[in-house]
Amino acid sequence: MATGEVRYDKGSSEEQLGISEFLNPNNPGFNGVIKERYSDFNVYEIDKSMEVVRLGNQDFPVEQTVDENLGYNSLTETQKSLFSEVQFARVKLFNSDPENNEDIEIDVTDLDKESRKEIHQILKGFPQVDSNTLEKDGKKFIAAKAKAAVLKSNKKQWPRERPKYLHFTLYKENMETYEAISLLANKCRTDEKHFGFAGTKDRRGRTTQKVSVSMVSAKQILGAARVMHKLQVGNFSYQKNELRLGDLGGNKFELGLRNVGIEEKDLKPVLDYFSETGFLNYFGTQRFGTMGVPTHLIGIKMISSNFSEAIDLILKPRDFENNFPLKEARRVWAESGDAQKALEILRKGRKDRTIEGKLFYGLSKRHKNDQVGALEEIPRQQRLLYCHAYQSYLWNMVVSKRIRTFGTRVIKGDLVYRRKEEMESEESDKQRPKEDYIEHVEDPDKYTIHDVLIPIPGCKVKFPENEVKDWFDELLAEDDLNLDSFVNSVKTYNLPGDYRNMVIKPWDVSWNIVGHDDPTEDLIKSDREVMEKSPEESANSENGTKTHKYRALVLNMSLPSSCYATMALREILRVETDKNSMIRLNNYKKDNPDEIPDITRDDLKRGGADALTEEQPIIKLLKVE
Numbered sequence: 001m002a003t004g005e006v007r008y009d010k011g012s013s014e015e016q017l018g019i020s021e022f023l024n025p026n027n028p029g030f031n032g033v034i035k036e037r038y039s040d041f042n043v044y045e046i047d048k049s050m051e052v053v054r055l056g057n058q059d060f061p062v063e064q065t066v067d068e069n070l071g072y073n074s075l076t077e078t079q080k081s082l083f084s085e086v087q088f089a090r091v092k093l094f095n096s097d098p099e100n101n102e103d104i105e106i107d108v109t110d111l112d113k114e115s116r117k118e119i120h121q122i123l124k125g126f127p128q129v130d131s132n133t134l135e136k137d138g139k140k141f142i143a144a145k146a147k148a149a150v151l152k153s154n155k156k157q158w159p160r161e162r163p164k165y166l167h168f169t170l171y172k173e174n175m176e177t178y179e180a181i182s183l184l185a186n187k188c189r190t191d192e193k194h195f196g197f198a199g200t201k202d203r204r205g206r207t208t209q210k211v212s213v214s215m216v217s218a219k220q221i222l223g224a225a226r227v228m229h230k231l232q233v234g235n236f237s238y239q240k241n242e243l244r245l246g247d248l249g250g251n252k253f254e255l256g257l258r259n260v261g262i263e264e265k266d267l268k269p270v271l272d273y274f275s276e277t278g279f280l281n282y283f284g285t286q287r288f289g290t291m292g293v294p295t296h297l298i299g300i301k302m303i304s305s306n307f308s309e310a311i312d313l314i315l316k317p318r319d320f321e322n323n324f325p326l327k328e329a330r331r332v333w334a335e336s337g338d339a340q341k342a343l344e345i346l347r348k349g350r351k352d353r354t355i356e357g358k359l360f361y362g363l364s365k366r367h368k369n370d371q372v373g374a375l376e377e378i379p380r381q382q383r384l385l386y387c388h389a390y391q392s393y394l395w396n397m398v399v400s401k402r403i404r405t406f407g408t409r410v411i412k413g414d415l416v417y418r419r420k421e422e423m424e425s426e427e428s429d430k431q432r433p434k435e436d437y438i439e440h441v442e443d444p445d446k447y448t449i450h451d452v453l454i455p456i457p458g459c460k461v462k463f464p465e466n467e468v469k470d471w472f473d474e475l476l477a478e479d480d481l482n483l484d485s486f487v488n489s490v491k492t493y494n495l496p497g498d499y500r501n502m503v504i505k506p507w508d509v510s511w512n513i514v515g516h517d518d519p520t521e522d523l524i525k526s527d528r529e530v531m532e533k534s535p536e537e538s539a540n541s542e543n544g545t546k547t548h549k550y551r552a553l554v555l556n557m558s559l560p561s562s563c564y565a566t567m568a569l570r571e572i573l574r575v576e577t578d579k580n581s582m583i584r585l586n587n588y589k590k591d592n593p594d595e596i597p598d599i600t601r602d603d604l605k606r607g608g609a610d611a612l613t614e615e616q617p618i619i620k621l622l623k624v625e
Contacts, residue, residue: 303493
C-alpha cells in the first residue's frame, strides 16, 4: 500500500506504519494498559560511562575559594621583592568584599615585563580579583579590580577559573524536552541555543536527563526551576565541554502496566524470553505523530521538494483538534490562505510559538513563492523530523518483510559491524566515515540476528547485498522516489542515512506484580520523590494476603539509545500501541472492576484491525492526551 493512502483523520495504525511482526511465537499475549497515566512511565538517561543519571541533590558545585591561611610568607623571595606585605594585605582585604572596596592600582613603571608577570601571578591567587596593566599620566599601573564587574548586559562576569558550561540533571513531568529548555532559557534570560542535551525524552512520562548550558550559574538554573512545578533540577557541576546529541549510553525505564490479566507463573516464560532474545527494534508509533497528518507523509513532500504541499499538510485542519486557537487558525488558512490573519489568532491564544505559529510567521514574512524560506522559521531539527519519519517508515516496512521472509536467520549479504579487533589492526590517524565500520556477511554462521543491521535509507549508507536492497527500491517507487531522492537541492534536506540493529536485547530486566485499590494511585516513585525523600510507594506487592481491586505489572529494563520502550512492551503484551488501540485499552475502569475486560485480547491482536476503525468519543481522546 502506498503511504499516500493513509487516512489523515484517525491517526495511523501500527500496520500502516510497517509495525506488524513479533519475535516470540509462543507468547499468547495478555491484557495490560500502557501509559494510562504519565506517572506510569519513568525514564532515566544512562550517560556514556553507563551510569544512570539521577537528580541527586541541589548543592552548588564547590568552586575555588581564597585560602584564608594564604599569607605573605607563601610568596617566593622574588615575589616579595616586587610586592610589599602592605600591598598584599590590601589586596587580601579587597578580595574579601571587592564590590564595596575601591580598585587598587600598583605602580609598575620601573618594572620590566617579567616582573609585571610575577605581580599578575600573585593577584591570580585571589579568586575575586581580576588584574590588567594600564597606562595613566605617562606611568604604568597594574589595576586590581573585582572579577564580578557589571557588564553592559547587566550580567556579572563569568569567573575566570570556572569552566564555561554548567552541567545539571533535568527532571520533567508530562512535558517535551524542548519545552522544558525553552522555559528555563526564558527564566534565565538566555537563548535556547546555549543549552545542550544528549537526546530528547518522551513527553508523556517522568524523565531524568543530563543538560548543559553555557555561562549560566547553578543558582540561576535552580531559581528558574523552583517556579515551575513540572520541573526539577539538581546534580550541578561545571565542565569544560557542552553536551551534544548522542552523548549517552542508553535509557533506563521504570514502567507501570495497569490492569494486567496474567498470573505470575504464565508471565515468567514471556519475560524470560524477552530478556534473552529481545524485541524487534521498530520505530514506535509516536515517531509518526498521534493526530492529524502522519509526519512521514509530510516528509515525503519535503524529500520530493514539494514544499508547498508539505506546508499544506502541516497546516491541514484536524477533525479532532481540541485547541480552539489552533483549530481556528487552521480553518482560516484552509479557507483563505491568509497567514497573517491565522497568526493573529494564534497570538491572541498565546499559541504563536508552536510549529504552526512559526510557520504562519514565515509565510506572512516571506514572498508567497518562498516556501523554503517560510519553512526555515521552524527549527531545523523539527523540520528534519518529518524527513526522518519517512526514513523510519521505510525501515519498519523492510524489517517486517525481512522477518516474514527469513525469520531470525542471518543471510549472506546482510550488514553487520566489523569486528573490533579488525578495526584496531588498521591504524589510521584520520576519523573514519561510518561506512568503514560496516561490512557484508560472508559466513552467516558467524553471526546472530542481534548482529544484523538494517540501513536507515539515505544517500551515503551501504545497503545489504541481498533482497533487502530491492525491497527499499520497491517501497520508494510506490511514492515516486528513488535512492537519489535523498540528495536534495536544499542542503538541509540532504539525508545521509544511518544503520540500526534489527533486534535489540534489553539488560537489567526485573519485574513484579503489585496490587492497588485506587485506579489513580501512582505505582512507582519518581526521581523527584526520591530526592525529596517522600514516604514509601503505596502500591503493594502481591506477596501479602490482601486482595486488591486492580493488579499491575511494574517492569524495569535498560535499552540502548534511540530504542522505543513501547515497542518492547508491544512484544511482551502482544498488543498494538497506536493511539486508537491505547484508547480502547484505557476503558477498563468503566467495567466491573472485579472482572478483567475481555474485549482487548481479540480486538487488538493482529488480524483485528477492523475493530480499530470505529469512531472514538472525544472524551476518551481527552483522557489519553
